[in-house]
Amino acid sequence: MSIDTTHLSALKDLAGDKAWSDDQDVIAPHVTEPRGKFSGKTPLILFPGSVTKLAKIIAYANQNNIKIVPQGGNTGLVGGSIPDLSGNEILINMKRMNKVREIDALNHTITVEAGMLLSEVHSNADKIKCQFPMHIASEGSAMIGGNISTNAGGINVLHFGVMRDLVLGLEVVLPSGDIWNGLTGLRKDNTGYDLKQLFIGGEGTLGIITAATLKLFPEAKQKNTAFVAIPDTEAAIKLLALAREVSGDSLIAFEILPRAGLEITAKHMPGCRDPLENKYDWYILLECATSMQSDLLNLEEVMSKILEQAMDQELVLDGVVAKNISEARTLWNLREFMSEAQKFEGGSIKHDISVPVSKIPEFLRVATKVVEDAVPGIRPIPFGHIGDGNIHFNLTQPKGMDKQEYLAKWEDINHTVHEIVTSLGGSISAEHGIGILKAAELEHFKPEIDLKVMRDIKKALDPNNIMNPGRVLR
């Protein structure tokens, strides 16, 4: 059953001129996701330009039981931002709602609309010599509303926290069409349930975020980046503890890269090369930053101290320290292009898991053995935010194997790896969310009582199940 044309016309009228399209060429880039794992279709995409217009659209959709998929930059990695294949879901893309509502420099807050690109939030913060510290490789395309809805993480979580820690207030259009104005710059507010937290990480299943008040921090005046070789993953977590202690808590990023990942990144990605002469099994990219001037705290000296002590303790075997921003960028490219480089090596089965930092070596040891036994020749490329206990446990296909035959193993391998993660007290989704991709796994691994509370909340806010149905909760 398709959506009645009278409903489509009514939605177009409510959105207004130039705020909708039913042209499939315009719609096409909005109905596949970045990895190409999911695709969908829709007869209509809306680009609302104001909260009041959006509220009227949602009220109409609710009254007429029309399903809605909210969309930001469509960089999400779990299939939650595109419609399904039924053609019965309307896309609402937030790109036209992209203004700064308020900057309060003395309160260290910025209030922006949900369709603002994350990179634009950064540049607006720069203008008042502040920083918004969430950084992800997709920041030039991802929108702040999408970042909030996925509770995004990124490379600076170690110091600044996830999106949940960075949002002070929200404005949301609820599935009823009501507008909840929870925009506030308060850091302390103990007046009952913290409603904004329902929508942060809600993946568009409880309402559409239209604006947010975000925390800002003083801009970094110094940054120091090092790329070091380590003997094994046990050394990685000891180095993390050492660096945190010695750096006076100025450590903001701590990422792990395996040799196999470095090799394919250097092979396929322009401008990338192994910065060290000798070969090692594992590497750490670490970065310290501070808003202090160098005469008060010299980060070069801090990094030297960390590396000196780490070499004494045989936690570091070799390494380079970036001498300037451009060298630091080159080192970061090795990390940020690692996912992209895997595409050149055939199929890749992905995981976005977290375990307590202290359990990372055990997770890597056990999970690597299990997948190597299951698929001889498989090429594990585990990399990422080890400082947060978050590993992108990506598995490149064996050389010469048929790609589709390999990718057909995705669910089985995911499930096996998730069993290991769960046994270590970890999470099957550290930062990418659940979407469609992991809805079945969530049902399997989340305790029944958690699922019941989640379903009760969903029913209370969205009794007609119009808002991103089937994502997160099936």
Ligand SMILES: Cc1cc2nc3c(=O)[nH]c(=O)nc-3n(C[C@H](O)[C@H](O)[C@H](O)COP(=O)(O)OP(=O)(O)OC[C@H]3O[C@@H](n4cnc5c(N)ncnc54)[C@H](O)[C@@H]3O)c2cc1C
């Ligand atoms: C190269 C690359 C690198 C990445 N690196 C990271 C990383 O380091 N850390 C990380 O956490 N993620 C990362 N991601 C994943 C992705 O960028 C994040 O999940 C991002 O937060 C999604 O933002 P978006 O605007 O693209 O949202 P979309 O993909 O459009 O949507 C994501 C989800 O949020 C919902 N949604 C979007 N906007 C709204 C809104 N206004 N109100 C309610 N719901 C909404 C959608 O329905 C969907 O369920 C990466 C992705 C790529 C392609």
